[in-house]
Amino acid sequence: MAHPSQLGFQDAASPVMEELLHFHDHTLMIVLLISIFILYIIMAMVSTKLTNKYILDSQEIEIVWTILPSTILILIALPSLRLLYLMDEVNDPHLTIKAMGHQWYWSYEYTDYEDLTFDSYMIPTQDLSPGQFRLLETDHRMVVPMESPIRVLVSAEDVLHAWTVPALGVKMDAVPGRLNQTAFLASRPGVFYGQCSEICGANHSFMPITVEAVPLKHFESWSSLMLEDA
The missing domain is CATH 1.10.287 (Helix Hairpins)
Structure with missing residues (x-):
């Protein structure tokens, strides 16, 4: 970051x-x-x-x-x-995720899995744990396997947003009624932060993006836990 x-x-x-x-x-x-x-x-x-x-x-x-x-x-x-x-260019993605912008949070749908969807809200400052970052941490991270091509379908529910993660070189507009796509490949494990880069309203600065890249076996364990909770 x-x-x-x-x-x-x-x-x-x-x-x-x-x-x-x-x-x-x-x-x-x-x-x-x-x-x-x-x-x-x-x-x-x-x-x-x-x-x-x-x-x-x-x-x-x-x-x-x-x-x-x-x-x-x-x-x-x-x-x-x-x-x-x-x-x-989007070449043979291993995983497709749909990111939907709302006022003012993001929701994610892993389209290759059944019922693997969740909303991602910013953690309020008073609820942050030691070592977490203000205005950047979310209650649910978008977890992806590292060294795998990821396709992200981006849209919006209400107004214009933009799904942006600088460390991954990704910025895509989220337009209501339109499905845009972008792709990335995380070359190393880590947690990468981004924010909505389109002025979308009063809480524009309070809808961060948190992407966590993990080894494939850890991603499979995480997805299994999420499906069990669902």
Whole structure:
């Protein structure tokens, strides 16, 4: 999860998030090089080194400032399109979960199981146990097996919501009357926190998302207990 004075993104917990971090660093380096180059040009012009009319009216300069931006856009666009394709692709999921947004909580339905459904509410501050996080902990976590492709069907019961877990590189709008889908693969065990990322009303900031990735045998034990309780 995020921590005070943090710079950058949360640690990646999925292959897609790792790719997003690499693309961010790649783009940030390009932006840094452009900023340094522009700053140098400005300083050189202030010092009158680049104000000669033969430089300002040069055909070579016009060629450079046409080709260089095009090259930069290609260097950004190609990895961006590749990443968009990876994020949109859902390949043979091992488990499908339907996440439904409500005002203001989430409900989950494991569609591969019969009667495995539950609501997930934020734990009030006064009820938190030591070590739990304010505004992020829920009474029921969405438990998934690690290293397994998970498909999440996202919709809403009332107004627009957004199902978002930054460490997994997942953000999908929950639209009433529409079923969107996204996918992720948790590459390591852990508890990953998210929040609704769409301004959905008065308690928008009080509908967190908690995803717990566990080994497969632990997930099977958890699902058996949940089915017995149901």
